[in-house]
Amino acid sequence: MTFDVVYGLSPLLVVALGALLLMLAEAFGKPNPQGLAPTGEVSDAGAGRAGELGMGAAVVLFVGAALSLGVWLAGPDNLVGLELTRPYLIWDRFTVFVCFTLCLGGGLSCLLAGGYLTEHEIDRAEFFPLVLFSTVGAMALAAAGELLTLFVALETMSLGVYALVGLRRTPRSSEAALKYFLLGSFAAALMLFGAALLYGATGRTDLAGIGQAIAAIGQGEGPGAAQVLIALVLVVVGLAFKVSAVPFHMWTPDAYEGAPTPATSYMAVAVKTAAFAVMVRVLLIAFGDERLTSWASGWPPVLATLAVASMTVANLVAGRQSSVKRMLAYSSIAHAGYALVAVVATIRSPAAEGSILFYLLTYTVSTAGAFGALILCGSRGKEAVSYEDLAGIAKRHPAAAMAFSLFLLSLAGVPPTAGFFGKLYVFQAAIDAELYVLTVVGLLNSLVGAYYYLRVIVFMYMREPAPGATLAVPMRSGYVASALVIAAVLVIALGVLPNVTLEWAAIATVGRS
Amino acid sequence: MLETYLPMLFIFVIALTIGAVMFFGGQLIGPKNPTPEKMMPFECGNDSQGTAGVRLNVKFYLTAILFVVFDIEVVFIYPWAALFKSLGWTGFATMLAFIAALLIALAYCWKKGALEWES
Numbered sequence: 171m172t173f174d175v176v177y178g179l180s181p182l183l184v185v186a187l188g189a190l191l192l193m194l195a196e197a198f199g200k201p202n203p204q205g206l207a208p209t210g211e212v213s214d215a216g217a218g219r220a221g222e223l224g225m226g227a228a229v230v231l232f233v234g235a236a237l238s239l240g241v242w243l244a245g246p247d248n249l250v251g252l253e254l255t256r257p258y259l260i261w262d263r264f265t266v267f268v269c270f271t272l273c274l275g276g277g278l279s280c281l282l283a284g285g286y287l288t289e290h291e292i293d294r295a296e297f298f299p300l301v302l303f304s305t306v307g308a309m310a311l312a313a314a315g316e317l318l319t320l321f322v323a324l325e326t327m328s329l330g331v332y333a334l335v336g337l338r339r340t341p342r343s344s345e346a347a348l349k350y351f352l353l354g355s356f357a358a359a360l361m362l363f364g365a366a367l368l369y370g371a372t373g374r375t376d377l378a379g380i381g382q383a384i385a386a387i388g389q390g391e392g393p394g395a396a397q398v399l400i401a402l403v404l405v406v407v408g409l410a411f412k413v414s415a416v417p418f419h420m421w422t423p424d425a426y427e428g429a430p431t432p433a434t435s436y437m438a439v440a441v442k443t444a445a446f447a448v449m450v451r452v453l454l455i456a457f458g459d460e461r462l463t464s465w466a467s468g469w470p471p472v473l474a475t476l477a478v479a480s481m482t483v484a485n486l487v488a489g490r491q492s493s494v495k496r497m498l499a500y501s502s503i504a505h506a507g508y509a510l511v512a513v514v515a516t517i518r519s520p521a522a523e524g525s526i527l528f529y530l531l532t533y534t535v536s537t538a539g540a541f542g543a544l545i546l547c548g549s550r551g552k553e554a555v556s557y558e559d560l561a562g563i564a565k566r567h568p569a570a571a572m573a574f575s576l577f578l579l580s581l582a583g584v585p586p587t588a589g590f591f592g593k594l595y596v597f598q599a600a601i602d603a604e605l606y607v608l609t610v611v612g613l614l615n616s617l618v619g620a621y622y623y624l625r626v627i628v629f630m631y632m633r634e635p636a637p638g639a640t641l642a643v644p645m646r647s648g649y650v651a652s653a654l655v656i657a658a659v660l661v662i663a664l665g666v667l668p669n670v671t672l673e674w675a676a677i678a679t680v681g682r683s
Numbered sequence: 684m685l686e687t688y689l690p691m692l693f694i695f696v697i698a699l700t701i702g703a704v705m706f707f708g709g710q711l712i713g714p715k716n717p718t719p720e721k722m723m724p725f726e727c728g729n730d731s732q733g734t735a736g737v738r739l740n741v742k743f744y745l746t747a748i749l750f751v752v753f754d755i756e757v758v759f760i761y762p763w764a765a766l767f768k769s770l771g772w773t774g775f776a777t778m779l780a781f782i783a784a785l786l787i788a789l790a791y792c793w794k795k796g797a798l799e800w801e802s
Contacts, residue, residue: 190787197794 174251178241178261181234181269182309188230189302196223196295220295224284224649227298231277231305238270242674257376260315260451263678264523268312268447271531274660275439276305278538278653283432285647286545292430294337301436304330308444315455317365317375320448324361324412328354331441334433335425346428353421357411364404368456371397377455384459402457402469409452412445413506416479426499434495435541438502443530446509450526454516454682463517474514474608480507481615489622492556497622498540501581504619505533511608512596518603524676525595531671532592532664536580539657543574546650547642554642560626561633567644571630573654580661582623583616588664595672745797756785 176183199219242263246252252261259265283297307326314320332354336347369375371394372383387394407418414422426434453469462468481504488500509529515522547563547570548554554563564571580589593616600609635641664671723730763770763778770777792798 190784193791194787197791 171251171254174249175254177244178246178249178252179255179259180237180241181266181273182306182313184237185230185234185273185302185309186306188227188233189299189306192223192226192230192302193299195226196299199223220287220293220297221284221649223295223298224280224287227280227302228277228284228649228653230302231273231280234305235270235273235277238266238273242266242270257315257378258319259310259313260680261313262681263674264447264451264527264680265309265313267527267675267678268443268530269309271443271527271534272305272308272312272440274531275443275534275538276301276308276436278535278542278657279432279436279439281649281653281656282435282538282542282545283430284649285645285653286430286432286650289645289647290430290550292338297334297337297430297433300330300334304328304334304436305440308440311444312447312451314448315377315451317368317377317380320452321358321362321365324358324448327441327444328358328412331433331437334436335429337433338428338430340428342428343430344428346425349421350425353411357408357418360404360411361408364401364408367397367401367404371401377452380456381458384457384462398462402462403472405452405457406469406472409445409449410476413442413449413509414503415476415506415510416483416503419480419484419503422503423496423499426502427493427496431495431541431545434499435538438498438537438541439534442502442506443534446506446513446526446530450513450516450523451680453513454523454680458682465517468517470514470517473510474605477507477510477514477608478611480504480510481612482507485615485618485622489618489625491622492558494544494557494560494626495555497626498537498544501619501623502537504615505537505581507615508593508596508612509533511600511605511612514608515596515599515603515605518605519599520679521595521602521676522599523679524672525599527678528668528672528675529592529596531675532580532588532661535657535660535664536577536587536589539577539654539661540574540581542650542654542657543570543577545645546570546647546654547574547644549643549645552640552643557626557629558636558639559642560629561635561639562630563642563644564631566641570644573658574630575627576658576661578623578626580665582620584620586662586665588661588668591665591668591672742800749792749797752788753785756782 196219201219241249246261246263246266249261255261280298280301283301286292287294287297304327307323307328307330310323311320311327314323332347332351335350336344365375368380371387372380374380374383384398387398410418411421426437429437453473454463457463457469459468463470465471484500484503484507488497488504491497491500509526512522512526512529515525544554547560547567554560576587580587583589583593585591593612597609597612600612759781760778763774767774
C-alpha cells in the first residue's frame with residue numbers, strides 16, 4: 171500500500187527531495203575561486219558553481235523522467251495504493267506521460283543553464299532549486315484533480331518561474347519578470363474567482379464531482395447554470411494566459427526575451443506543457459458535460475477561436491521580428507495554437523488527448539533544442555540575438571548551425587523530424603473530429619510558419635556577416651552540447667520511429683466518463 | 684436565497700447615506716475660518732518633520748517575508764495538534780517531513796546571511 175504510493179509518486183518525490191538537497195548544496199558548498207568578485211570576496215556561495223549544480227539538477231530531473239517511465243511500465247492502475255491520493259492527485263497514465271515530458275524539458279533546461287549561467291556570469295545558482303520546485307508544481311498541476319490542489323500547484327509552478335525570469339539583473343530582465351508576475355497573478359486571480367463560482371454552483375471542489383453536479387444542473391435555467399458558464403469563462407481565460415494563447419499572449423514576447431535563455435526554454439517547455447495538461451483535464455472532467463462540449467452551447471467554439479487567433483497572429487508577427495529569441499517566443503504562441511486545435515478535437519475524437527501529449531513531447535524536445543542552439547551560437551558580450559548576428563555562423567561553427575537547423579525544421583514540421591509527426595497527429599485528430607476549417611487554417615499557418623524558421627537557416631548558411639558588425643562568437647560548453655545531443659537524438663528518434671511513443675500516448679487519457 | 688442578504692443591502696445604503704451627509708454636509712454648511720494651524724495635517728504630538736515618503740531599508744522586507752514563511756508553519760501545526768491522536772503515525776510522519784523541509788529552508792536562510800542585520 172505505502173510502497174505503491176511512494177513508487178507511484180516517486181517522480182514527484184525525487185524532484186522535491188532533489189530540490190531541497192540542491193538548496194543545501196548551493197548554500198553550504200565551497201565557492202568556486204573563479205566565481206569570486208573582483209575584490210576577492212565571496213559574493214555568493216553559489217557563485218561560479220552553475221556547472222556542477224546544473225549537472226546535479228539535470229541528473230535529478232532525468233532520474234525523475236526515468237522513474238516516470240518505470241511507473242508507466244508498472245502501470246499506474248496496477249498500483250492500487252495510488253487510489254489514496256484521489257481526488258487530490260489523479261495519478262493515471264495521462265499524468266505519468268506529462269511528468270516524463272516535464273522532467274525531460276526541465277532537465278534539458280538545467281543542462282543549458284549549466285553552460286549559460288557560467289558563460290554569462292550570472293552567478294545565481296538558485297536557478298536550479300527554483301527549476302526543480304517549479305517542476306514539482308508543474309507535475310502536481312498535471313495530476314491535480316481538485317480545485318485547491320490545482321491552484322496551489324499552479325502557484326508553486328509559477329512562483330519559481332517569476333524568479334527565474336528576473337534572474338539576469340538587467341532592466342530588461344526585471345521588466346520581463348514584473349510583467350510576467352503581474353499578468354500571471356492576474357490570471358491566477360481570475361482562475362481562483364472561477365473556482366470559487368464553481369464551488370458555489372456545485373458545492374464540490376473535486377473535478378469529477380463538479381462534472382457530475384454540472385450534469386445534474388443540466389438544462390436548468392436557474393442561477394446555477396449561469397454561474398457555471400461564468401466560471402467556465404474565467405477558468406478558460408486563466409488557462410489561456412498560462413499557455414499564452416492570443417489574445418492573452420501580450421506578456422509572452424517580453425517575458426521570453428528578457429529572461430535568461432535557459433529560463434525562456436523552461437517557460438516555453440514545462441509551463442506550457444503543464445498548463446495544457448491541466449486544461450485538458452479541467453475541460454474534459456469538470457466541463458465535460460454533453461451540453462458544455464457541444465459546438466452550440468459550450469467551450470469548443472471559444473477554444474477554436476483562440477486557436478485560430480493564436481496561430482494566425484503569432485505566425486504573422488513572428489515573421490516580422492528581427493530578434494531570433496523574440497521570433498521563437500512568437501513561435502511558441504503559434505504552437506500553443508496548434509495544440510489548442512487538438513484540445514478542441516477532444517470533443518469528438520478519442521485519439522485527440524493522445525495527440526496533444528505526443529505533440530507536447532515533440533514540442534518540448536524541439537523547443538528546448540532550439541533555445542539551446544541559440545545559446546550555443548553566442549558567448550558573453552557576443553550573444554546571438556538578431557538574424558544578422560547569425561549570418562555566416564555555419565562557417566564559423568558548423569555543428570551549432572546544423573543543430574539549430576534540425577530543431578528549426580522540427581518546429582516547422584518538416585519530415586522526418588519529431589515536429590512533423592506531432593503536427594500530423596494533431597491535424598489527424600482534428601479531421602477525425604470533423605473540424606475541417608480548423609485543420610485547413612492550421613495547415614496554412616504551418617506554411618506561413620516555415621518562412622521564418624527557414625529564414626534563420628538562410629541567414630546561417632547563405633549570408634555573409636555585414637562588414638564591421640559584431641560577430642556572435644559560439645561558446646564552448648559540454649553542458650549545452652550534451653543537452654543538444656540528447657534533444658537531437660530524441661527529435662530524430664521521435665521522427666523516425668514515432669509508433670511506440672504514439673501508442674503510449676494513445677492510451678494516456680484522462681478517463682472522462 | 685438572495686432575500687437573506689436584503690438587510691445587508693440596507694446597512695450598506697444607510698451607512699453610505701450617513702457618511703455622505705456628514706462629509707458633504709460639513710463642507711456645504713459649515714463655517715470656514717482657516718488658520719495656519721487648521722490647515723496642517725492632523726497629527727498627535729510634535730509638528731511633523733521631513734517628507735511623507737520615507738525610504739525604508741530593504742532588510743525590513745526580507746524580515747517580513749521570513750516572518751510570513753515561518754509564521755504560516757504554525758497555521759499548519761495547530762490543526763495537526765488538534766487531531767494528533769486520530770491522524771496517528773501517518774500524520775506524525777507528514778508533519779516531520781514538513782518541519783524537515785522548513786528546517787532546510789531555515790539553514791539556507793542562515794547560511795545565505797538573511798538572518799544577519801548588520802552586514
